[in-house]
């Protein structure tokens with residue numbers, strides 16, 4: 001899509017469905033990994049939709065991308081990982097295009113899959129099970145692992161209309177490059 005072209009964003013009803021999906025996804029991930037409330041907070045992430053995104057956070061090729069914002073202390077050799085923020089940037093236009101194109105795909109279960117998937121990535125980065133920057137082959141393997149975990153998590157949860165979402169992901173393998181990173185100097 002050419003730069004400057006307006007991209008479609010979620011309407012009010014769609015935002016309601018997205019917020020519901022985010023709440024349920026957080027609960028599913030928390031239960032799946034047996035996290036306490038404070039452990040969930042330590043994941044230190046946020047989730048934004050298109051109207052809240054900066055231009056560099058918007059991509060056309062993915063349903064979501066994860067940005068890692070690193071607060072690097074000035075004059076320090078140490079990088080404090082706990083202060084990194086992972087931002088899950090939902091790409092409204094790409095998500096709605098898929099929902100419009102594939103008749104059986106419903107927004108709510110699709111969002112549930114997308115958010116669970118991205119949160120599993122964040123958990124794995126935080127637990128150092130996966131590095132943020134890896135070779136394409138390793139990234140591809142990690143995608144497969146994360147898709148497996150997402151499917152396992154959602155299969156157990158008995159979600160309405162999740163079948164077409166699983167089918168969609170079998171047919172349309174998500175592209176692998178969904179990570180971006182910005183290093184920002186911290187305020188102090």
Ligand SMILES: [Zn+2]
Pocket residue numbers: 117121143146178
């Ligand atoms: Zn992924």
